[in-house]
Amino acid sequence: MVGRMKNLAELWKKPQVRALAIVLGLGLLIGIFLRIFWLSYPHAQVFDEVYFPVFAKEYLHHIDVFDVHPPLGKFIIAAGIWLFGDSQIGWRIMPLLFGLLAIWLLGYLWWNHTKDRLGSFLIAFFIAIDGLFVAYSRTGLMDGILFVFMIACVVAMLRVNPKRPLLVVATLIGLTTAIKWVGLAVIIPVGYIAWRKGRLPELLFSLWWSIAVYLVVVGIGEWLDSTTDLLKSIAAWHLQAWHYQLELTATHPWSSPWWSWPLLLRPVLFIYDGGQDGAVQVMTTLGNPLLWWSSTLAVVGSFGRLIYERFWLRKSIVDHPLVLPILGWCAAFLPWALVHRVVFLYHYMPAYGFALIMLAWWFTRWWKKNPWLVVTICGIFLLSFIYFVPLVVGWWPLSPENLSHHILLKSWLY
Numbered sequence: 001m002v003g004r005m006k007n008l009a010e011l012w013k014k015p016q017v018r019a020l021a022i023v024l025g026l027g028l029l030i031g032i033f034l035r036i037f038w039l040s041y042p043h044a045q046v047f048d049e050v051y052f053p054v055f056a057k058e059y060l061h062h063i064d065v066f067d068v069h070p071p072l073g074k075f076i077i078a079a080g081i082w083l084f085g086d087s088q089i090g091w092r093i094m095p096l097l098f099g100l101l102a103i104w105l106l107g108y109l110w111w112n113h114t115k116d117r118l119g120s121f122l123i124a125f126f127i128a129i130d131g132l133f134v135a136y137s138r139t140g141l142m143d144g145i146l147f148v149f150m151i152a153c154v155v156a157m158l159r160v161n162p163k164r165p166l167l168v169v170a171t172l173i174g175l176t177t178a179i180k181w182v183g184l185a186v187i188i189p190v191g192y193i194a195w196r197k198g199r200l201p202e203l204l205f206s207l208w209w210s211i212a213v214y215l216v217v218v219g220i221g222e223w224l225d226s227t228t229d230l231l232k233s234i235a236a237w238h239l240q241a242w243h244y245q246l247e248l249t250a251t252h253p254w255s256s257p258w259w260s261w262p263l264l265l266r267p268v269l270f271i272y273d274g275g276q277d278g279a280v281q282v283m284t285t286l287g288n289p290l291l292w293w294s295s296t297l298a299v300v301g302s303f304g305r306l307i308y309e310r311f312w313l314r315k316s317i318v319d320h321p322l323v324l325p326i327l328g329w330c331a332a333f334l335p336w337a338l339v340h341r342v343v344f345l346y347h348y349m350p351a352y353g354f355a356l357i358m359l360a361w362w363f364t365r366w367w368k369k370n371p372w373l374v375v376t377i378c379g380i381f382l383l384s385f386i387y388f389v390p391l392v393v394g395w396w397p398l399s400p401e402n403l404s405h406h407i408l409l410k411s412w413l414y
Contacts, residue, residue, distance in 0.1 A: 016371040023378045024125045028103070030386070031128025034393055035099055035137040040088040042283060042394060046139060046270040053091035053140040057081055064225045068241045070214070071221030072178035073142035080140075091140030098148045099137025103127045105151050106353055110360065112158040114321050118367060122360040125378065126295075129385035130356075131392035132287040132349060135270070138393065142179060143346045149176040150186045150350050154328070157193040157203075166199065170206040174213025185350070188331035189324055196319065248341040258336035261348035262296040262355070264289055265411045268344050271394055272413075280403060283394030285345055286412060287352070290384040291359075294377075295352065298359035302326055322361060328354035 011017050045053070051067065056078035058065045067074065076094045084090035106127055107120035127133050136144035153172045160169060169190065176183035194203040218234055227233035256266035270283040302322045309315045317323060333351035336343060367374045390396045391406055398406065407413050 016375055019375045020371070020378065023375060023382060024121055027125045027129045027378070027382045027385070030382075031103065031134065032100065034134050034389060035096060038393075038395065039092050039096060039138060042271050043088060044271075045091075046283065047141070047268060049091060049140045052142055053077055053081065053086075056091075056140075057086055059221065059224045062224055062226050065221070066237075066240070068244045069142070069180050070178045070218050071224075072175060072217050073145050073180070075217075075221075076145055077140055077142070092138060095140060095142075095144050096137050098145045099133060102133060102137075102144065102148050102151070102353075105148060105155065106357070109151055109155050109158065110357055112155060113324055116321075116361075116364055119357075119360040119364045122363050122378070123356055126291060126356040126359065126381075127353070129382055130288045130291055130352075131385070131388060132267075132285050132346065132352070134389070134392050135283070135285045136346065136349070139270070141346075143349050146176065146179045146183055147349050147353060149179060150183055150332075151353065152176075153186045154189050154193070154324075157190045157197075160197070160199075162197070162199075166194075166203055166206045167209065169203070170209040171213050173207070174210035175217065177210070178214045178217035182332075182335075182347070185331040185335065186328075189328040189354075192324060192327050245341060250342060252342050252344070254344065255342045256345050258333070258339070258343055258347070261333070261345055261351075262292075262299070264292045264345075265409060266345060267412055268346065269413065273394075275397060277397075279397035279399050281394045281397050282391050282403065282413070284391050284412070286388060286391050287345075288381060288385045289388060289408060291356075291381045292352075294381075295355035295359045298362050299326075299329060299355050301362060302358040322358060325354040325357040325361075329358070 056074040080093040081090040107124035111120040156169045194200045222233040254268045267284040267286040273281045310317045329351045
């Protein structure tokens, strides 16, 4: 302990370390503040808040509910409504708690994978200063909750005791799928870790428990619907939800094609309130543009790095630290190319998390060669976040001229 304190004291003497700590600390404080402050705004329900908190309240009152997603996300939102009432705080308090947890958890994943302290802090900083994660921490929606459960599955597999069964991992996989079916994509990165630990057959066998956990959650939802035939009701819900997903042909003005998500071309508009003086308050799911586009370049660079090491340097890459985030990104993103129903930018959230991990890996390499470059870029990311955050929280009325200065791409708002 004494030796560790001495090492930290020696590190703190370096000006580049102090500068980076100040930038990261400011980003974390600002990001946390923007998630928590004035959680009751917007005062009306926005986007899918007209569904999920409503469904959550109906579960509390044993009213028949049909949603195309399994019920766990609504149960979690219902806990907030039970504690704080049917209000903006009640709808949003649980997504807020999960949004705050996400800041720590994604960095914790990287720490368990690599023991890279710098990369872990950078990842937490990236999550804290991204508008998409801020927006989903401030609204009664489920995708931030799903993100945390998916990351928790990977963390649990990384930390699993080699002498104990994979019960926790299997349980988390079942719970993740019980929020949204797309959460099942986490099987790929979890399976990779299990393979490297020599426990892939055990993981595959343990999926029976995941299925059981998932069915229990769905069964609780049907029971809360006051069903008289539980097994028949579970089967009927699955059939109805599956057909809905296959047959959905509705469009939406704020949808976006899957290939556009890494380019941040079309965030979802939550509110657009105009005043008599022409000023408007805007709330969208706009990510931090410079951070977002940098993460996309990091994905391309990471693929290139693995290809270079495997085919040019003739090195084995199966245990390369980038393999895990690349597999997570592919599993969470590429299957959307096969989906023909209406989709939105927030569907990229789990893949985006893995993209941020790849970006942090590149930053840790640059730190060894030019630490001031990392400090400077992180400072630019923070300034970008501060500049664009009026389009995320919607607190400040923007004049038409000021609004136009914030809209780098017309597709963001028009």
